[in-house]
Amino acid sequence: MPPALSHRPFSPDAMKLSPFLNFDDSPSFSESDQMIFGPLDLEDVNGLHHSPMPYHWDSFDVDSNDVKPPLSFSALSSLQTQDYAHAQLSPTASFYDSVGLPYTSEDLASSPSCDTTSYLASWLHDPEIAASSPINIPSSLDTHQQTSFIPFSDHPHFPTDGTFSPMSPSNMSLDSHARSISPSPPFEDPHPARHRVLSVNPTATSVHTPAWATQLWDSSSSLRSPTSSRPSVRHSPFTETTLRSRMPMRRGSISSGQMFQSSSAPALSEPRAPSMTRSYSRRAESISTNDDRDATLRRRRRPEESPTPEKGSDIPLKSVLKPPKLAPSAWQLYFTDWIQRQQASGTRKLNVAQAAKEAGQEYASLSPEEKEPYKRRSLAAKEARERELNAYMRTLTPEDIKRENAYRAAQRKAGKSRKSNIKDPNAPKKPLSAYFMFLQRIRANPKLVHDIFGDETETTKQSVLAAAKWRSMTDAERQPFLAQAEQEKMEYEAARRIYEEGAPAYGTSINFSILPNSPAFTTIKMESSESESEGFSTDDGDRSTRR
DNA sequence: CCGTTGATTGTTCTG
DNA sequence: CAGAACAATCAACGG
Known part of the structure; x- marks a missing residue:
């Protein structure tokens, strides 16, 4: 949606x-x-x-149509993209086998704990139920609950009848034919990357696929190890050209396209009356009822804002952002x-x-x-x-976000602002923890919902019940979820590194079949330690819209 | 926003 | 300055 x-x-x-x-x-x-x-x-x-x-x-x-991105693309958000990435790359039940986890369904079934838990664990091996594994795997019964999967039904190449589950064994198999869901032509984007960015439409602010996501598919990139046991993935629904080309799209190129050139420049319009309102706007400050308190703060602060370059001075002296005004x-x-x-x-x-x-x-x-x-x-x-703001935020690079957050942190520290850090809308989402995987699995399966939640429909109370259940489980019972969480974490780290670096670094071919006990695993973990926090917390500067 | 767990990151404290 | 401890945040869910 x-x-x-x-x-x-x-x-x-x-x-x-x-x-x-x-x-x-x-x-x-x-x-x-x-x-x-x-x-x-x-x-x-x-x-x-x-x-x-x-x-x-x-x-x-x-909202004018001429700036609207192709519909086929607009149905997909970055989140969905990530899910898709997961869908393509996540392990299936066979993952556990391949990992060599000692927990078979039999083991778990013989566990002294309750039946439900055994049932939970057994999903991992049950071909029917496995389709509703915690991560985006709708089964025939619970497709409707897999919200993160739903978007694919929006796409013409994803069956809407639920027959296609990216995580289902058939699709996850090594059979490259299963990949023939390739959305080949429909994703053609008439716009070159740059133009596409310049025509960002606030009505479709969630449409842009992060570069990191694309790279997960890009068969031509060095991402995939040629020796990967994974099948080729050649059909990212997001072609290169549909993506914001992050690295080259620096301020300069953006402004050359008139986008967000200044805080008062319209984000989208081609035809517009020049200057008048702008000069107006400046003058208006004296009588403005604008509630942008920070703007006021900035104005007041100006005199003393002279450079106090904090050590290293990678902290910007002023905000690097030029968001649309209130x-x-x-x-x-x-x-x-x-x-x-x-x-x-x-x-x-x-x-x-x-x-x-x-x-x-x-x-x-x-x-x-x-x-x-x-x-x-x-x-x-x-x-x-x-909408405009959302579109604007999507044009920011990870570096932009970092710099802005560094600036904000410094301002907070100095007591000059209370603005919290901004969240990067393009960044890959955090993976679910084992417990959340567990939660998701419950929710995906009506039987478990009933067994654990009873008739409780309130999510908050459900979470209490689920937590109690989780605490009652043994390590062995939790193991499948822990393993899955670990896998997701690795994928996340890889995706994030791609995202933050703008391109896969040399020698960082991502082979998602690497396992926790493989040497490659250690390598990736080490490399990713330099990454920085997303540290999000939304703050668009419009405090009047949130509280 | 609630309510949960757990992973991660950022910040502050201590030796 | 390094590491520990602590705090904050965010993932899913839906009303």
Whole structure:
């Protein structure tokens, strides 16, 4: 479920109504420039403005089709990609055999503990049930519960009837024919990588496949050891060109495409009225009701912000990010309208303070019904901004994120900001721990749900029950989950290294068949120790949207 | 946000 | 400065 697509508040038709913001419910607030108020150098901006409206928020159709990525691609998020990667590369039940784990289903069945546990363990070897192993393996019974797998049904090359399970023995087998699910042509992307990035659509913010994910498939890369026992994987649904080409896409190239060139530059639009709103926006700061407290903080701080290059000085002196600005509040929109009416009437000239005072009183006296349209527009702007922000975040490189977080940490430490670190939306997700694998397995199987959760449907209470069960299990009973978790961890570390390095490092062919007791295992672990924390915690700078 | 476990990372403390 | 100890975060789930 790509949320980005699911809550487009406006129909495409609505979009066409006007390229400008109107007093109706135009959706097209793009970037929440600050409160606009001032001289109307609007006369104009390429003769487009026949409207009496003196100024407007920058507007562009964030939802317009021409910037929308191919549908086939948009259905897949990075998370899903990762799942797919797992699906392709995770071990099946045979993994345990190959690892030589001493725990057979018989062993476990003979365990003194309860039947349920034996049942849990036996899945690993039960061809039927194995299809619902903890990691994204829908069985015929529980496909609906495998949310992380669902997205594949969105793809034309993944059967929607559940017949294809990437983890099922048939698909995981060494039979390369099983790979013929290859989504060959449909993933052709008409856009070269660069253009694709430049046309990032906020409505599809979760569509970009991280480079690390692609590399897991890329048959031409050096990732796969030629001697790997794994079959060739030649059909990443994500072609090279659909991916953000991270390394070359540095600031410069981004800006050359006009994307996020400045904090007030629209992320997407081609046609836009130049400059006016921008100059406006700057001027507006003095009367802004913008609640970006950090922006205020930055302004106040400026004088003393002179370089105190902390040792090593890889800590940026200022934020490296240029996220889209906050959306205008209902009040800001009202004020914009108010000013415009004043301008239209042309009767008198007001200074900013007077205007704000007067309009403020009027706004306060509005009935809820009268305020409603403004609130609605503000909400639309906020949603658009959120999509834009998500798209923006996806353009950041791991280095960007690191630098920004280093900056934020320094600011926090100095008591200058309370902003928490940002999360890298492109980074591979953390793998599940053994316990979480256990949880997932329960949830994937109705019988276990019933045995362990009883009639309890609340997830929080379920987790208590599951935890109790987990604690009651012996090490032997937990072993399969621990082994699976270990495997996932290795895959994660490899994926993360690929992601952070932008490309597989020399000699880091990833052979997922390596086992914990193999020499390669140790090597990988050692190498990955340099990696750094994602340390996420979302903070988009818009504190008003979260609490 | 709840509620769980466990892995990891970041931070602070101690020798 | 190295390592230990501690704290914070995040993975899944759905209402």
